[in-house]
Amino acid sequence: MNRIRAARQARGWTQSELADRSRVSPRTIHAVEKGQDCRQATKRKILAALSVPWDLRDEYFPRLRAVRRVEPAAARTA
Numbered sequence: 001m002n003r004i005r006a007a008r009q010a011r012g013w014t015q016s017e018l019a020d021r022s023r024v025s026p027r028t029i030h031a032v033e034k035g036q037d038c039r040q041a042t043k044r045k046i047l048a049a050l051s052v053p054w055d056l057r058d059e060y061f062p063r064l065r066a067v068r069r070v071e072p073a074a075a076r077t078a
Contacts, residue, residue, distance in 0.1 A: 002034075002035065003060040004032055004060055004061075005033045007050045007052065008033075011050070015029045015030055018046070022045040022046045023049075028042060029046070037061075038061075047060060
């Protein structure tokens with residue numbers, strides 16, 4: 001389960017309540033809970049609303065893995 005969702009639910013808050021407390025849109029909270037990335041400023045607001053120290057951000061917002069670019073087959077055989 002997403003750590004942001006778990007922390008929100010542990011406090012008994014809805015997505016809208018977390019959005020209000022963190023001063024972001026409910027749509028942003030929904031996207032974050034679905035695993036989409038967001039800006040650092042947004043992460044700070046959400047963690048502050050949940051009383052989570054910034055040092056723990058990587059536990060709540062896992063870093064996205066880089067995707068290796070694959071060359072088309074035609075370029076490899078040339």
